[in-house]
Amino acid sequence: MNANREDIEELIYDSCMALDQSDYDAYMDLCSPDFSYKLSAYSPEVKQEMTWLDHNRDEIEHLFHTLPKHNSDRNPLTRNAVVYRVKVDENHKRADVVSSFQIFKTALNGGHSELFAVGKYFDTVSLEGGKPALVNRHVKLDTRDLGWGYHVPF
Amino acid sequence: MSRNESQWTQRPTLPMSHYADPAIYYDENIFAEEQEKIFSKVWQLAIHESEIPQPYDYRTYQHPAGREVVIVRGEDKRIRTFYNICPHRGNLLVYEPSGNAKKLVCIFHQWAFNGKGECVDIPRDKNGYQDRVCKNDVGLKEVRTEVGYGGFVWINVDDNCDSLSSHIGGALDYMLPELEAEPLQTLWYYQARLKTNFKLIHDTNSEFYHDYLHYHNRVTGMLDPKSGYFQRKYTAFPNGHASVGSMEVKYDAYKGGGHSELGWPELPPQGWKLVDLFPCITFNLRTSVLRIDSYIPLGPKDVLLEFRALGLKSDTAETRAQREKDAATIWSPFGRNLHEDLLASSGQGVAMTAHSDPMYVLQAREEDLTIHDEIGMRHYLQEWSKRMGRSSADPYAKSAQAKMA
Numbered sequence A: 001m002n003a004n005r006e007d008i009e010e011l012i013y014d015s016c017m018a019l020d021q022s023d024y025d026a027y028m029d030l031c032s033p034d035f036s037y038k039l040s041a042y043s044p045e046v047k048q049e050m051t052w053l054d055h056n057r058d059e060i061e062h063l064f065h066t067l068p069k070h071n072s073d074r075n076p077l078t079r080n081a082v083v084y085r086v087k088v089d090e091n092h093k094r095a096d097v098v099s100s101f102q103i104f105k106t107a108l109n110g111g112h113s114e115l116f117a118v119g120k121y122f123d124t125v126s127l128e129g130g131k132p133a134l135v136n137r138h139v140k141l142d143t144r145d146l147g148w149g150y151h152v153p154f
Numbered sequence B: 001m002s003r004n005e006s007q008w009t010q011r012p013t014l015p016m017s018h019y020a021d022p023a024i025y026y027d028e029n030i031f032a033e034e035q036e037k038i039f040s041k042v043w044q045l046a047i048h049e050s051e052i053p054q055p056y057d058y059r060t061y062q063h064p065a066g067r068e069v070v071i072v073r074g075e076d077k078r079i080r081t082f083y084n085i086c087p088h089r090g091n092l093l094v095y096e097p098s099g100n101a102k103k104l105v106c107i108f109h110q111w112a113f114n115g116k117g118e119c120v121d122i123p124r125d126k127n128g129y130q131d132r133v134c135k136n137d138v139g140l141k142e143v144r145t146e147v148g149y150g151g152f153v154w155i156n157v158d159d160n161c162d163s164l165s166s167h168i169g170g171a172l173d174y175m176l177p178e179l180e181a182e183p184l185q186t187l188w189y190y191q192a193r194l195k196t197n198f199k200l201i202h203d204t205n206s207e208f209y210h211d212y213l214h215y216h217n218r219v220t221g222m223l224d225p226k227s228g229y230f231q232r233k234y235t236a237f238p239n240g241h242a243s244v245g246s247m248e249v250k251y252d253a254y255k256g257g258g259h260s261e262l263g264w265p266e267l268p269p270q271g272w273k274l275v276d277l278f279p280c281i282t283f284n285l286r287t288s289v290l291r292i293d294s295y296i297p298l299g300p301k302d303v304l305l306e307f308r309a310l311g312l313k314s315d316t317a318e319t320r321a322q323r324e325k326d327a328a329t330i331w332s333p334f335g336r337n338l339h340e341d342l343l344a345s346s347g348q349g350v351a352m353t354a355h356s357d358p359m360y361v362l363q364a365r366e367e368d369l370t371i372h373d374e375i376g377m378r379h380y381l382q383e384w385s386k387r388m389g390r391s392s393a394d395p396y397a398k399s400a401q402a403k404m405a
């Protein structure tokens, strides 16, 4: 396919909407068969990069499937991403995409929203098929205090 | 049968060791007393030595007795702790959580201190102070510091406290082979600030009856008769500490888990050892990772949790990645179990307040000291009562027994 920035941006935004709606099938549809997902944060206190999620496609699907078996914070999240940079490699039919995000949590009880986390998505997007697909997503969190935590990946 | 008010607030017909007055989880005055009688007296785990590997490295720490401190590795490699306050006019000496500095120099008027806490420079000292104030008299306040039990840095703000080993006693003995097999390395450090009482969170590490909360622990342990789950036993140690015997965790029963065969030196394969130290430290060793919890209470309903995951200093990049993956499944802010634990103890914080009319809290299960026995919490509160000079079941001395005593 021809690299089209608009299509690539739409992929990033669709991935946010799918997770916001807990539509994990829709999310996986946006990912290539060799999809991998990693979430990390850097600790300035101990000067270490901390990897808090590191999954291949199978593992992340398992994670989604076991979610209903767990006790979790069910207050929904809203992922608000902005695509900062799209770098297309025409030869390899790939694009590197950097997006900044803020994630808000809205209380089921009362509807108050508050900022939950900020960070960036570093995505590798395949441009080989009819539509762009996520090959690799690396979520780099700036926020490290996530309170009692959350079971659904960002 | 539901209960009316007098039934609801009635003392349970159990020994006072088997229930707690909910006020110990929310009362401001009790908390102030805990700061004075407990946190100003006990050894606290502050950091791990791998976080300040080089001479002149430093880390700050917010001590639960209220003191800000800075932990420094001196030129002589020795680790010392000082109040993080400039003796000149009380400015914070070090602002960043970690760094490396040959001298700690206060930004305000540039007084400087070395790794021994000695004042080594006062700009224009003779011009202003003549001989009335000299460097020798204005050193930093040093805090008792010991390194041990796997390279952790422990501090005690009481100059006259007993040694660290007399506080720990034999509580960590059963984990010592694993802790001291090889030098350790901090892989993760992160905080979580929650609106609940620190004791409620320590409780989730001190009782396993709540494995009903954890799908992961049910399928990898409780539901497997061969795992030895129900044979795990508590051992209570002096000073309020307790350990939990090992078992064989069936990690494969949890689909999609990141558990590997990596393991930990000296730990039996699939083993799990856990030690709770009074008043709010937990050593938790399972899969291929050592997790350390240390809590910093800031108020009766306000606590800063510090979580660490440690591997070995000798780890290659690949080994380290595997350890992190093993840890992430159950721990980390996205882990299966930690989120569930923190949801439950935060829920207790919401439900039990000064105005919510809470009932007495039960710690009454007795099962021959095995895994669902609540001896861990009872033993903890016994030490708490001793140090506080009042029963955790009756902190306002309202009961007939207390009045007679």
Ligand code: FES
Pocket: B086, B087, B088, B089, B090, B091, B106, B107, B108, B109, B110, B111
């Ligand atoms: S307050 Fe530190 S030098 Fe003056």
Ligand SMILES: [Fe+2]
Pocket: B204, B210, B214, B337, B341
């Ligand atoms: Fe738990």
